[in-house]
Amino acid sequence: MELDEAINLRTSVRYYEETPVSDEDVKALIGAAIRAPTASGLENWTFVVFKSPEAREKVYELIAEGMEEYYRAVKLSEEKIQKLRKRMYEEGMYRAPVYIAVFIDKRVRFLKGLEFDEPEFIWSVESAAMAIQNLMLKAVELGLGTVYIGVTNFRGIERKVRELAGIDENHYLVGVILVGRPKGDVKPRRRKRGVDEVTRVI
Template structure:
């Protein structure tokens, strides 16, 4: 598969087949992820695969509650909230793997504290690039992925770290669902054109 094809096919997949993703495939995804640029060569990322049935069930409930909170805060009308809950009943975001992407805030290149915030941003950027690498590799392997933003809510992040036995030095950059897409998927067109988002000076 050409890179351009993987880029154009990548989309957020919310429904998955009840089919396991084997460990070798997971390793292929992580190999792709860690080829991403990493600020100062620190590689201060950690990938936690939440794979066991019990943990995935707990995670699924957390994700559901996070979405309810998010859309309640956004003022989603009651009718649309019912539709959202129905989609959860149908198994939206139920995946064979939830992948937590963390950074270790204590791993730094510079000792002076005045650079701490900047180095934190560098680490976030490195992890974000690793996530995109992983997502594109997933397309090549016939897998689907979705970034679950609500997982970064404080109470959910806390539970994710607790499940993985991680200390406060770890920060969750994102939770990604990974699995084989259920049904047809069609990438959405972008609302803005290249001309609208590109400024050449």
């Protein structure tokens, strides 16, 4: 598969088959992830793979909790929240055979001093984000679907994910990635703005 094809086929997948994802595929995904650029060569990322039925159910419940909090934060109606619950609990939206939580260790840094706290943190998150993109593109090559979940970062939910992962408060959760075989036909959506609209050449 050519890189252009993987980039253009990648899309957010919200419904998955129950087919397990092999340990070999998970290893290949993380192997691709850690080839990403990493600020100052620190490689201060950790990938926690939730595969057991018990762990996956707990992560799923936290995602559902975060999605509902998100809907309320953007002032969506109770009717829409009920539709969300139906899609999740009855139709299985976001229920996947594998959840990968991506953390950074805030203690691992290159520049010391309070004045560098913010850039060091941003660089670490950017490194993890690039790793996530590598992982997602590798998933396309393997015939797998993925979606990035950010609502697990909400206060309280992020702590519960960390505790489930056995990770302490020195770590920051960049996001949870769902992985599995897409259910049904999945078509990438066109971007609202084209290259010319988002590019400035000076």
